Amino acid sequence: MTERAAALAPISAGARRTRRLSLLALPFVVALALVVHSWETALEWWRVSDLVERRVEAGQSASYAGADWRLLRSTRVVDRPDGSAVVLVEFEAVIRDPDAFARLPCTIALADAEGRRWLPSFMRPRELRGLQRNVAIPETCGSVSLTRPQAGTRVEIAESFVLPKESLAEAQPMVSLAAGRPYFLRFEELGVGE
Amino acid sequence: MSILKPAAALVLAVLALAVMQRTAPGYADITRPITVSGKLGERLTGRQFDIRVESVRLGRDLVYEAYGRRQTLTTNGVWALLEVSAEATTESVSIIAASWRAPNGARYVASKRPSTYPGMLSLQRLEPGLPKRGFILFELPRDQLAGGTVLIARTEFAPLDTEFAFHMDGIDTLPLQGELVLTADD
Structure with a gap:
Protein backbone atom coordinates (compact mmCIF):
# COMPACT_ATOMS: atom_id res chain seq x y z
CA MET A 1 0.00 0.00 0.00
CA THR A 2 1.40 3.41 -0.95
CA GLU A 3 1.48 6.29 1.55
CA ARG A 4 -1.31 8.12 -0.28
CA ALA A 5 -3.46 5.00 -0.19
CA ALA A 6 -2.75 4.53 3.53
CA ALA A 7 -3.75 8.13 4.20
CA LEU A 8 -7.04 7.66 2.39
CA ALA A 9 -7.82 4.30 4.02
CA PRO A 10 -11.13 4.29 5.90
CA ILE A 11 -10.87 4.84 9.66
CA SER A 12 -12.15 1.95 11.72
CA ALA A 13 -15.34 2.36 13.74
CA GLY A 14 -13.41 1.85 17.00
CA ALA A 15 -10.95 4.62 16.17
CA ARG A 16 -13.83 6.98 15.25
CA ARG A 17 -15.54 6.24 18.58
CA THR A 18 -12.31 6.88 20.52
CA ARG A 19 -11.78 10.17 18.73
CA ARG A 20 -15.39 11.28 19.38
CA LEU A 21 -15.13 10.33 23.07
CA SER A 22 -11.82 12.19 23.38
CA LEU A 23 -13.32 15.34 21.89
CA LEU A 24 -16.36 15.08 24.18
CA ALA A 25 -14.15 14.54 27.22
CA LEU A 26 -11.86 17.50 26.41
CA PRO A 27 -14.02 20.28 27.99
CA PHE A 28 -14.43 18.22 31.18
CA VAL A 29 -10.70 17.47 31.38
CA VAL A 30 -9.85 21.16 30.88
CA ALA A 31 -12.39 22.16 33.56
CA LEU A 32 -10.99 19.51 35.92
CA ALA A 33 -7.42 20.73 35.32
CA LEU A 34 -8.53 24.30 36.13
CA VAL A 35 -10.19 23.15 39.36
CA VAL A 36 -7.17 21.08 40.44
CA HIS A 37 -4.74 23.95 39.75
CA SER A 38 -6.81 26.75 41.26
CA TRP A 39 -8.45 24.88 44.14
CA GLU A 40 -6.05 26.05 46.85
CA THR A 41 -6.10 29.66 45.60
CA ALA A 42 -9.92 29.67 45.51
CA LEU A 43 -10.08 28.20 49.01
CA GLU A 44 -7.64 30.82 50.30
CA TRP A 45 -9.69 33.60 48.67
CA TRP A 46 -12.85 32.17 50.33
CA ARG A 47 -11.12 32.11 53.74
CA VAL A 48 -9.79 35.69 53.63
CA SER A 49 -12.74 37.51 52.01
CA ASP A 50 -15.72 39.21 53.64
CA LEU A 51 -18.43 37.71 51.47
CA MET B 1 8.33 15.28 -3.23
CA SER B 2 7.17 12.85 -0.54
CA ILE B 3 9.93 13.98 1.89
CA LEU B 4 9.59 17.70 1.16
CA LYS B 5 6.08 18.04 2.58
CA PRO B 6 6.71 16.51 6.02
CA ALA B 7 10.07 18.31 6.23
CA ALA B 8 8.37 21.67 5.55
CA ALA B 9 5.74 20.88 8.15
CA LEU B 10 8.47 20.02 10.67
CA VAL B 11 10.38 23.27 9.98
CA LEU B 12 7.14 25.27 10.34
CA ALA B 13 6.35 23.55 13.63
CA VAL B 14 9.86 24.21 14.99
CA LEU B 15 9.62 27.86 13.92
CA ALA B 16 6.19 28.25 15.55
CA LEU B 17 7.48 26.72 18.80
CA ALA B 18 10.55 28.98 18.77
CA VAL B 19 8.39 32.08 18.28
CA MET B 20 6.05 30.97 21.08
CA GLN B 21 8.98 30.32 23.40
CA ARG B 22 10.58 33.68 22.67
CA THR B 23 7.37 35.66 23.07
CA ALA B 24 5.86 33.83 26.07
CA PRO B 25 5.34 36.42 28.84
CA GLY B 26 7.06 35.78 32.17
CA TYR B 27 5.31 35.79 35.54
CA ALA B 28 6.31 39.43 36.12
CA ASP B 29 4.72 40.42 32.78
CA ILE B 30 1.51 38.50 33.44
CA THR B 31 1.04 40.09 36.88
CA ARG B 32 2.43 43.54 36.12
CA PRO B 33 0.44 46.59 37.29
CA ILE B 34 -2.27 47.96 35.02
CA THR B 35 -1.15 51.37 33.82
CA VAL B 36 -3.50 54.36 33.74
CA SER B 37 -1.81 57.20 31.84
CA GLY B 38 -2.38 60.94 31.90
CA LYS B 39 -0.60 64.24 32.12
CA LEU B 40 0.04 67.04 34.56
CA GLY B 41 -3.27 68.50 35.81
CA GLU B 42 -5.40 65.54 34.72
CA ARG B 43 -7.35 63.53 37.34
CA LEU B 44 -6.94 59.79 36.92
CA THR B 45 -9.08 57.11 38.55
CA GLY B 46 -7.80 53.68 39.58
CA ARG B 47 -9.01 50.67 41.51
CA GLN B 48 -8.55 52.09 45.00
CA PHE B 49 -7.95 55.82 44.67
CA ASP B 50 -7.99 58.70 42.23
CA ILE B 51 -5.20 61.23 41.94
CA ARG B 52 -4.18 64.44 40.22
CA VAL B 53 -0.73 66.04 39.97
CA GLU B 54 -1.72 69.69 40.33
CA SER B 55 1.61 71.47 40.01
CA VAL B 56 5.36 71.02 39.91
CA ARG B 57 8.07 73.27 41.32
CA LEU B 58 11.82 72.93 40.78
CA GLY B 59 14.55 74.08 43.13
CA ARG B 60 18.20 73.71 44.16
CA ASP B 61 17.63 73.62 47.92
CA LEU B 62 14.61 72.41 49.85
CA VAL B 63 13.68 74.34 52.97
CA TYR B 64 11.04 73.34 55.50
CA GLU B 65 10.22 73.56 59.16
CA ALA B 66 9.66 70.53 61.37
CA TYR B 67 9.38 70.37 65.15
CA GLY B 68 10.22 74.06 65.37
CA ARG B 69 13.50 73.77 63.44
CA ARG B 70 14.35 75.03 59.99
CA GLN B 71 15.78 72.28 57.82
CA THR B 72 17.66 72.77 54.53
CA LEU B 73 18.28 69.90 52.17
CA THR B 74 20.77 70.40 49.36
CA THR B 75 21.30 68.32 46.23
CA ASN B 76 23.80 68.01 43.40
CA GLY B 77 20.86 67.77 41.02
CA VAL B 78 17.41 69.34 41.17
CA TRP B 79 14.49 68.99 43.56
CA ALA B 80 11.18 68.38 41.79
CA LEU B 81 8.28 68.98 44.17
CA LEU B 82 4.89 67.68 43.01
CA GLU B 83 1.72 68.94 44.64
CA VAL B 84 -0.84 66.18 44.48
CA SER B 85 -4.51 65.76 45.43
CA ALA B 86 -5.87 62.26 45.98
CA GLU B 87 -8.92 60.48 47.36
CA ALA B 88 -9.63 56.86 48.23
CA THR B 89 -12.53 55.47 46.21
CA THR B 90 -13.60 52.30 48.03
CA GLU B 91 -11.50 51.80 51.16
CA SER B 92 -9.00 53.67 53.34
CA VAL B 93 -5.61 53.42 51.70
CA SER B 94 -2.03 54.73 51.93
CA ILE B 95 0.12 55.50 48.91
CA ILE B 96 3.73 54.64 49.46
CA ALA B 97 5.17 54.00 45.98
CA ALA B 98 6.20 56.82 43.66
CA SER B 99 9.06 56.95 41.19
CA TRP B 100 10.33 59.07 38.32
CA ARG B 101 10.98 57.20 35.09
CA ALA B 102 13.70 59.20 33.39
CA PRO B 103 14.17 59.38 29.61
CA ASN B 104 17.38 57.32 29.92
CA GLY B 105 15.34 54.46 31.41
CA ALA B 106 16.51 54.93 34.99
CA ARG B 107 13.96 55.00 37.81
CA TYR B 108 14.35 57.47 40.67
CA VAL B 109 12.34 56.54 43.78
CA ALA B 110 10.62 59.45 45.56
CA SER B 111 12.90 61.02 48.16
CA LYS B 112 12.31 60.20 51.80
CA ARG B 113 14.88 62.76 53.00
CA PRO B 114 12.32 65.21 54.45
CA SER B 115 10.90 62.31 56.47
CA THR B 116 9.69 64.54 59.31
CA TYR B 117 7.62 66.86 57.11
CA PRO B 118 3.99 65.81 57.65
CA GLY B 119 2.76 67.14 54.30
CA MET B 120 4.33 64.29 52.34
CA LEU B 121 1.66 62.19 50.64
CA SER B 122 3.28 58.94 51.79
CA LEU B 123 2.68 59.93 55.43
CA GLN B 124 -1.04 60.52 54.93
CA ARG B 125 -3.95 58.12 54.92
CA LEU B 126 -6.57 58.57 52.22
CA GLU B 127 -10.20 58.05 53.20
CA PRO B 128 -13.22 57.63 50.90
CA GLY B 129 -15.07 60.94 50.53
CA LEU B 130 -12.19 63.01 51.96
CA PRO B 131 -9.87 64.39 49.26
CA LYS B 132 -6.39 65.22 50.54
CA ARG B 133 -3.42 67.22 49.29
CA GLY B 134 0.17 66.19 49.75
CA PHE B 135 3.63 66.34 48.24
CA ILE B 136 5.81 63.91 46.36
CA LEU B 137 9.47 64.88 46.12
CA PHE B 138 12.12 63.74 43.66
CA GLU B 139 15.86 64.38 43.62
CA LEU B 140 16.90 64.24 39.96
CA PRO B 141 19.77 65.00 37.59
CA ARG B 142 18.93 68.17 35.64
CA ASP B 143 19.16 66.41 32.27
CA GLN B 144 16.61 63.76 33.27
CA LEU B 145 13.71 66.19 33.78
CA ALA B 146 12.50 66.58 30.21
CA GLY B 147 10.52 63.57 29.01
CA GLY B 148 10.16 62.11 32.50
CA THR B 149 7.15 60.14 33.71
CA VAL B 150 5.91 59.95 37.30
CA LEU B 151 4.69 56.49 38.34
CA ILE B 152 2.42 56.26 41.39
CA ALA B 153 0.99 53.08 42.92
CA ARG B 154 -0.30 51.92 46.28
CA THR B 155 2.74 49.74 46.99
CA GLU B 156 6.14 49.04 45.43
CA PHE B 157 4.93 45.63 44.28
CA ALA B 158 1.34 45.96 43.07
CA PRO B 159 0.51 42.95 40.87
CA LEU B 160 -2.55 43.57 38.69
CA ASP B 161 -3.26 46.76 40.64
CA THR B 162 -3.42 50.26 39.20
CA GLU B 163 -0.22 52.14 38.44
CA PHE B 164 -0.68 55.78 37.44
CA ALA B 165 1.71 57.22 34.84
CA PHE B 166 1.80 61.02 34.57
CA HIS B 167 3.80 62.34 31.61
CA MET B 168 5.65 65.46 32.71
CA ASP B 169 5.65 67.29 29.38
CA GLY B 170 7.19 70.76 29.45
CA ILE B 171 8.61 70.43 32.96
CA ASP B 172 12.10 71.48 31.80
CA THR B 173 10.76 74.92 30.91
CA LEU B 174 9.74 75.66 34.52
CA PRO B 175 11.86 78.21 36.42
CA LEU B 176 14.49 76.76 38.76
CA GLN B 177 14.15 78.36 42.18
CA GLY B 178 17.15 78.76 44.49
CA GLU B 179 15.18 77.75 47.58
CA LEU B 180 12.08 75.63 47.43
CA VAL B 181 10.22 76.52 50.60
CA LEU B 182 7.63 74.23 52.11
CA THR B 183 5.40 76.13 54.49
CA ALA B 184 2.62 75.04 56.81
CA ASP B 185 0.13 76.53 54.33
CA ASP B 186 1.41 74.16 51.65
Missing part, protein backbone atom coordinates in the same frame (compact mmCIF):
# COMPACT_ATOMS: atom_id res chain seq x y z
CA VAL A 52 -21.50 36.83 53.54
CA GLU A 53 -23.09 39.46 55.74
CA ARG A 54 -24.77 38.66 59.07
CA ARG A 55 -26.85 41.59 60.27
CA VAL A 56 -27.04 42.36 63.98
CA GLU A 57 -29.97 44.47 65.15
CA ALA A 58 -29.41 47.45 67.40
CA GLY A 59 -28.81 46.40 71.03
CA GLN A 60 -28.48 42.70 70.16
CA SER A 61 -25.39 40.53 70.43
CA ALA A 62 -24.18 37.94 67.93
CA SER A 63 -22.05 34.85 68.31
CA TYR A 64 -19.15 35.06 65.86
CA ALA A 65 -15.58 33.73 65.57
CA GLY A 66 -15.31 32.44 69.15
CA ALA A 67 -17.00 35.34 70.95
CA ASP A 68 -20.37 37.00 71.58
CA TRP A 69 -20.17 40.48 70.06
CA ARG A 70 -22.24 43.50 71.03
CA LEU A 71 -21.95 47.12 69.95
CA LEU A 72 -21.64 49.13 73.17
CA ARG A 73 -21.60 52.69 71.90
CA SER A 74 -20.42 55.01 69.16
CA THR A 75 -19.14 58.46 70.05
CA ARG A 76 -18.65 61.38 67.70
CA VAL A 77 -15.42 62.65 69.25
CA VAL A 78 -14.70 65.76 67.21
CA ASP A 79 -15.32 67.39 63.85
CA ARG A 80 -12.24 68.37 61.88
CA PRO A 81 -12.02 71.52 59.68
CA ASP A 82 -11.70 69.43 56.49
CA GLY A 83 -15.31 68.21 56.77
CA SER A 84 -14.50 64.95 58.49
CA ALA A 85 -15.60 63.59 61.85
CA VAL A 86 -13.68 61.38 64.25
CA VAL A 87 -15.79 58.55 65.64
CA LEU A 88 -14.92 56.11 68.41
CA VAL A 89 -16.75 52.76 68.15
CA GLU A 90 -16.71 50.43 71.15
CA PHE A 91 -17.64 46.76 71.29
CA GLU A 92 -18.03 44.18 74.01
CA ALA A 93 -16.85 40.64 73.30
CA VAL A 94 -17.44 37.71 75.65
CA ILE A 95 -14.93 35.02 74.75
CA ARG A 96 -16.33 31.52 74.09
CA ASP A 97 -13.51 29.93 72.06
CA PRO A 98 -10.11 31.56 72.83
CA ASP A 99 -8.29 29.90 69.93
CA ALA A 100 -10.82 31.02 67.33
CA PHE A 101 -10.95 34.54 68.77
CA ALA A 102 -7.15 34.93 68.78
CA ARG A 103 -6.72 34.09 65.10
CA LEU A 104 -5.56 37.19 63.24
CA PRO A 105 -6.13 39.30 61.23
CA CYS A 106 -9.07 41.02 62.87
CA THR A 107 -10.77 43.83 60.97
CA ILE A 108 -13.24 46.36 62.32
CA ALA A 109 -14.46 48.92 59.82
CA LEU A 110 -17.29 51.32 59.06
CA ALA A 111 -19.12 50.63 55.81
CA ASP A 112 -21.87 52.46 53.94
CA ALA A 113 -24.55 51.28 51.54
CA GLU A 114 -22.35 52.03 48.51
CA GLY A 115 -19.73 49.55 49.74
CA ARG A 116 -17.20 52.18 50.85
CA ARG A 117 -15.18 51.11 53.90
CA TRP A 118 -13.33 53.24 56.42
CA LEU A 119 -10.58 51.41 58.29
CA PRO A 120 -9.43 52.28 61.83
CA SER A 121 -7.32 55.40 62.09
CA PHE A 122 -5.20 56.85 64.90
CA MET A 123 -6.89 59.48 66.98
CA ARG A 124 -4.80 62.54 67.85
CA PRO A 125 -4.08 62.77 71.60
CA ARG A 126 -5.91 66.10 71.92
CA GLU A 127 -8.93 64.56 70.21
CA LEU A 128 -8.89 61.69 72.70
CA ARG A 129 -8.86 64.25 75.50
CA GLY A 130 -11.97 65.76 73.92
CA LEU A 131 -13.97 62.76 75.09
CA GLN A 132 -15.89 63.89 78.12
CA ARG A 133 -15.06 60.78 80.12
CA ASN A 134 -12.07 59.00 81.46
CA VAL A 135 -10.90 56.76 78.64
CA ALA A 136 -7.56 55.01 78.54
CA ILE A 137 -5.93 54.42 75.15
CA PRO A 138 -8.52 52.11 73.56
CA GLU A 139 -7.61 48.46 73.19
CA THR A 140 -7.91 47.59 69.53
CA CYS A 141 -9.14 44.30 68.16
CA GLY A 142 -5.62 43.20 67.21
CA SER A 143 -4.06 44.08 70.56
CA VAL A 144 -6.84 42.30 72.51
CA SER A 145 -6.43 39.18 70.35
CA LEU A 146 -2.71 39.08 71.11
CA THR A 147 -3.42 38.84 74.87
CA ARG A 148 -5.33 35.56 74.22
CA PRO A 149 -8.17 36.14 76.72
CA GLN A 150 -9.59 33.03 78.42
CA ALA A 151 -13.06 31.58 77.82
CA GLY A 152 -15.72 33.54 79.72
CA THR A 153 -13.65 36.74 79.78
CA ARG A 154 -15.43 39.97 78.84
CA VAL A 155 -13.27 42.38 76.87
CA GLU A 156 -13.94 45.85 75.51
CA ILE A 157 -12.59 46.74 72.10
CA ALA A 158 -12.49 50.23 70.61
CA GLU A 159 -11.44 51.56 67.22
CA SER A 160 -11.46 55.14 65.97
CA PHE A 161 -12.35 56.25 62.46
CA VAL A 162 -12.13 59.36 60.31
CA LEU A 163 -14.95 59.75 57.79
CA PRO A 164 -16.94 62.50 56.06
CA LYS A 165 -19.61 64.07 58.28
CA GLU A 166 -22.27 63.41 55.64
CA SER A 167 -21.49 59.67 55.76
CA LEU A 168 -22.18 59.34 59.49
CA ALA A 169 -25.90 58.74 59.02
CA GLU A 170 -25.49 55.62 56.92
CA ALA A 171 -22.13 54.20 58.04
CA GLN A 172 -22.45 50.93 59.95
CA PRO A 173 -19.80 49.10 61.99
CA MET A 174 -18.65 45.73 60.70
CA VAL A 175 -16.52 43.07 62.36
CA SER A 176 -14.53 40.45 60.48
CA LEU A 177 -12.22 37.86 62.10
CA ALA A 178 -10.09 35.18 60.49
CA ALA A 179 -12.05 32.37 62.19
CA GLY A 180 -15.38 33.77 60.99
CA ARG A 181 -14.67 34.50 57.32
CA PRO A 182 -16.22 34.48 54.78
CA TYR A 183 -18.97 35.64 57.19
CA PHE A 184 -18.79 39.07 58.78
CA LEU A 185 -21.02 40.98 61.20
CA ARG A 186 -22.73 44.23 60.25
CA PHE A 187 -24.27 46.15 63.13
CA GLU A 188 -27.36 48.01 62.04
CA GLU A 189 -26.80 51.27 63.81
CA LEU A 190 -23.84 53.57 64.31
CA GLY A 191 -26.11 55.97 66.20
CA VAL A 192 -24.03 59.13 66.24
CA GLY A 193 -26.24 61.08 63.83
CA GLU A 194 -25.18 63.31 60.99
